[in-house]
Amino acid sequence: MALFERHPGGVRATAAGKRFLASMRRVLKDLDDTLSTGLGKNDQLSIGLDAPLSNCAFLDAVVAFMSDNPDIAVILTEAPTAELASGLRDRSLETVIAPSRGEHPDYASLPLWWDRIMVAMAPDNPLADFDVVECDGIGQQTILANTHCSDLSLVPGTILRELPRPIIRHDVSWISLINLVRRGLGITLLRESDARSMPHDIVFRPLHWRERPMRIRHCATWRRDNSNPVLAAFIAFLLKRCPAP
Structure with a gap:
């Protein structure tokens, strides 16, 4: 032919x-x-989050990065931890911002900030009279959680297994769960950075274990073989804006 x-x-x-x-x-x-x-010329950066983006230094860094780089489209995705891990594996996400889950040979991470775990309760809850709440102090309380994403997963399993009362999990949003707490139906746990955006009629106390505050470290995690220069520029930006805690 x-x-x-x-x-x-x-x-x-x-x-x-x-x-x-x-x-x-x-x-x-x-x-x-x-x-x-492959070369990053598409000028797009996909970031996964395991919780609502709270008013913290990381949010300030994202806003500053977007302002300094108006040609880069920053796409945020909020999802449960398992879905975020899948997104990193299949490369639909460039990086994930979530509590550290340990090291992995295929991934690199950058520590960003520490969060205390707080106990949220109604003002008339007996625990509100204390400055801090020890883990054994929540044992006699009704603990509420949602089935989508719960900061209870950040508490060591040995502590949760020792609780005398079962944890009640509701298939609702965080707003609905907080409203249940406001009505005195139980307490819940959340991160200090998230507590800042909660209603003022909720009382928050830091959770302690053996007289020490329980904290979680948030990290940016990405694949080591990701050669996207936009990702590299974002990580370099975070290094300057969010010095390691």
Whole structure:
């Protein structure tokens, strides 16, 4: 099948040749788009979050990065921890901001900030009379959690197993769960950075274990083999804006 034919003016494509050239142009465009994505020329950064973005230094850093780089589209995704881990594996997420879960040979991480674990309760709860709440102090309380994402997962399992009363899990949002706490139906645990955005008629006390505050460390985690320069620029930006705690 001839792709080109002689013509008084030189050489021109046959009908089959025109179809071939159109097909090749599409292939080359797809290849160029793929290479651009691999080189970060798409100017997009996908960030996964395991909890609502609270008013903290990391939020300030994200806003500053977006202001300094208006051509980069920063896409935020809030999801449970398991979905975020899957997003990192399949590369649909560039980086995940979540509590540290330990080291992994395929991933790198950058510590960002520490959060205390707080006990949220109604003002008339007996625990509100104390400055801090020890873990054994919540044992006689009704502990509420939601089934989507709970900061109870950040408490050592040995502590939870020793609680005399079962944890009641509701398939509701954090707002609904907090409203149950406001009505005196139980207490719940959440991070100090999240507590700052909660209603003022909720009392918060730091949770202690053996007279020491319980804290969690938030990290940015990404694949070591991710060569996206936009990701590298964001991590470098975080290094300057969020010095290691």
